[in-house]
Amino acid sequence: MRVLVIGSGGREHALAWKIAQSPHLTKLFIAPGNGGTGAVAENLPVDITDHAAIIALCQTHQIDFVVVGPDAQVVAGLGDDIRAAGFTCFCPSKAAGQLEGSKGFTKALCDEMGIPTAAYGRFTTEAAALAHVYAHGAPIVVKADGLAAGKGVTVAMSVEAAEEAIIDCFSGSFGEAGAEVVIEEFMEGEEVSLFVLCDGKDTLLLTTAQDHKRAFDGDTGPNTGGMGAYSPAAIMSDALLAEVMDSVIAPTVKGLAARGTPYQGVLYAGLMLTADGPKLVEYNARFGDPETQVLVMRLKSDLLDLLHATATGTLAGKTTEWSDDVALTVIMATKGYPGPYAKGSEIRGTEGLDSPEIHVFHAGTQRDGTRLLAAGGRVLNVTALGPTVQEAQSRAYASVDKIDWPDGFCRRDIGWRAIARSAS
Structure with a gap:
């Protein structure tokens, strides 16, 4: 099977890495890929917002199966267009993808089907949203209705923080994603x-x-x-x-x-x-x-x-097998993320880290000859297996510490809840 993975992040590198292990695979491509994906697939430089260009790639490379990774392409209906061109594609339809593309859509479905979720209101004006916050107080959760790269959600612990989040949304900080706002009750748990x-x-x-x-x-x-x-x-x-x-x-x-x-x-x-x-x-x-x-x-x-x-609608009867080990990943990001950050800093020391228990997935990287450069906010995903969360964490951070990247940072407590629970 000739397979094309769409995307350039850590998720797509991980999907390609695992797909590359399949006995059903003949040839693997990734578009556009990143500085690490070339180790498991052939990178194809293309603008993935250009659906016609994606379909042309499928035709040129005689692709049998397309796997779409990023949320924006799901919501834009890339899967529909690929299927309409005659190719098999792993990607929800644009209509079903509204589950992610519109928080209001999902809330309405929850109401219709009795799915347990937080109480909420939907607002298309700043004044109405602010009035809701003044009536209900804080803590409260403010969400841009559409896609905002994981940054359109504010858990506001004060009315002032909720005000700021609402003003941000309606002032255009998240583009069209913030044209409607969903405000939810704060859920403890x-x-x-x-x-x-x-x-x-x-x-x-x-x-x-x-x-x-x-x-x-x-x-x-x-x-x-x-x-x-x-x-x-x-x-x-x-x-x-x-x-x-x-x-x-x-x-x-x-x-x-x-x-x-x-x-x-x-x-x-x-x-x-x-x-x-x-x-x-x-x-x-x-x-x-x-x-x-x-x-x-x-x-x-x-x-x-x-x-x-x-x-292909043939999932019935399929099963999965999982390792008993815990897997833990640490994101190395460019200093400044999720705010403004500089691109182009050099990363050294990633070579030779991979083993059966460790893999470094690339996200925002690119190659400049033999040099590896940071090209995004979240840049490397240092991932480890271990018999416990503590062991997986120790292995991941031991590898993080071998990477020479002064312009990067990471959290040092990934897995802390599980470790605290196991110690109690």
Whole structure:
């Protein structure tokens, strides 16, 4: 099978790395890829917002199967256009992708199907949104309705912080994504990510993970696209998993199918484990980043086979096998992220770090001859396996410390909740 992966981040490097291990693979391409993906696939420089250019690549390289990684391409309907051109594609339809493209859409589906989630309001004017905050007080959560690169959510612990977030949205800080705002009640609890494959009718539970969204240690600083993750999330018992599949995933799949927009792809449910039970925080309509990096390290099954079955409606009867080890990834980011940052700093010391227990996935990197340069905010994903979270964490940070990159930073406490729980 000749396969094309779409994207340039750590998620896409991780997907390509795992797909490259499949016995079904004949040739692997990635468009556009990054400074690390060339080790497992042929990079194809292309503007992935240009759907016609993507389809031309598929034709030129006789692609059998396309895997779309980034959220923006899901929401823009790239999967629909690729399928319309006659190619098999792992990517939800644009209609079903509204689960991620519009938080208001997902909230309305929750109302319709009785899916447990936070109480909320939807607002199209700054005045109405501010009035809602003044009436309800803080803490409260302010979300830009559309895609905002993981940065459109503010957990406001004061009314002043909520005001600032609302003004940011309506002043255009997030472009069209902030033209509508969803304001939710603050939910107390621990957040967990759950991943499920769905082929439009059948579902297959993958695994769980915990992301670390805040930029700095102790869950402080601004929200980011994710500064690290580990899998599995031990707090998710079998009973909780069964409850979520029944109360969240099943009605979502049923509701979308009933609307005539069946979901085919990966459902990434962000969950809050509250005193009242698990509740949906939000859906993503693609694999998580950095959760994919820990998922592929633990997955023993053939990822290409699973993705192809999802895209072709043949998921029934498929199973997965997972390592008992914990996987943990540490994101090395450019200083300044998620705010303004400089590009072009040189990174040394990544060579020779990979082993059966360690892999360095690239995100925002590019090659300049033999030099590796930082080309983004989140730049490297140092990922490790270990029998415990503590061991996986120790291995990951030991590798981080071998990388020479003065312009980079990372959190030093990825996995802290699980480690604290195991020590208690």
